[in-house]
Amino acid sequence: xxxxxxxxxxxxxxxxxxxxxxxxxxxxxxxxxxxxxxxxxxxxxxxxxxxxxxxxxxxxxxxxxxxxxxxxxxxxxxxxxxxxxxxxxxxxxxxxxxxxxxxxxxxxxxxxxxxxxxxx
Amino acid sequence: xxxxxxxxxxxxxxxxxxxxxxxxxxxxxxxxxxxxxxxxxxxxxxxxxxxxxxxxxxxxxxxxxxxxxxxxxxxxxxxxxxxxxxxxxxxxxxxxxxxxxxxxxxxxxxxxxx
Numbered sequence: 001x002x003x004x005x006x007x008x009x010x011x012x013x014x015x016x017x018x019x020x021x022x023x024x025x026x027x028x029x030x031x032x033x034x035x036x037x038x039x040x041x042x043x044x045x046x047x048x049x050x051x052x053x054x055x056x057x058x059x060x061x062x063x064x065x066x067x068x069x070x071x072x073x074x075x076x077x078x079x080x081x082x083x084x085x086x087x088x089x090x091x092x093x094x095x096x097x098x099x100x101x102x103x104x105x106x107x108x109x110x111x112x113x114x115x116x117x118x119x120x
Numbered sequence: 121x122x123x124x125x126x127x128x129x130x131x132x133x134x135x136x137x138x139x140x141x142x143x144x145x146x147x148x149x150x151x152x153x154x155x156x157x158x159x160x161x162x163x164x165x166x167x168x169x170x171x172x173x174x175x176x177x178x179x180x181x182x183x184x185x186x187x188x189x190x191x192x193x194x195x196x197x198x199x200x201x202x203x204x205x206x207x208x209x210x211x212x213x214x215x216x217x218x219x220x221x222x223x224x225x226x227x228x229x230x231x232x233x234x
Binding site: 004033035042043044045048056091093095108109110111112113114 | 156161162163164165166169210212220221222223224225226227
């Protein structure tokens with residue numbers, strides 16, 4: 001079946017411009033995650049969505065970063081006024097979500113190919 | 121809080137030799153542990169994961185890992201390296217309740233020579 005897809009695969013932008021990165025999760029996966037992979041910081045968590053809600057935004061590095069998810073499916077990560085330190089590969093992942101007696105849980109995360117962002 | 125330490129940013133082996141990639145974790149709650157592989161210009165692919173039960177976990181492509189609670193380790197092994205195993209490998213930890221944010225190690229690049 002189709003995996004997680006991300007677009008664009010590469011994005012080059014000038015400092016100060018806004019960019020939008022898109023993620024299409026695996027069909028039926030209600031949990032969606034954004035991570036960032038950069039040379040200096042490694043792989044970092046950015047934000048988690050359950051359905052259209054984001055219960056954990058703790059990894060967003062500044063208020064220039066925002067994300068939304070609509071229809072419990074596609075998610076967009078927006079970076080405003082891009083800076084050179086925003087250059088990185090942005091990875092999206094999705095997983096199943098389920099409730100168990102006494103709690104809730106998410107399943108294995110499946111990753112997309114990433115968007116490589118270069119800020120000049 | 122959780123963290124992962126991967127010893128060795130680069131590991132070199134000859135084709136046919138044993139592969140051993142080291143991972144130690146720190147977690148204040150019982151952990152779930154993962155190994156992901158990343159080939160050039162691709163996303164992360166799950167190799168294997170430990171949740172509960174048997175501590176020796178077998179994954180894809182002949183890899184396996186053993187959860188050792190006393191050593192807080194989850195080392196990845198493969199008996200015989202293949203050229204196609206050359207890639208970057210990431211160890212990750214998460215909690216096992218609620219939303220499972222992955223905390224990654226810094227990665228180990230595996231180089232395989234003929």
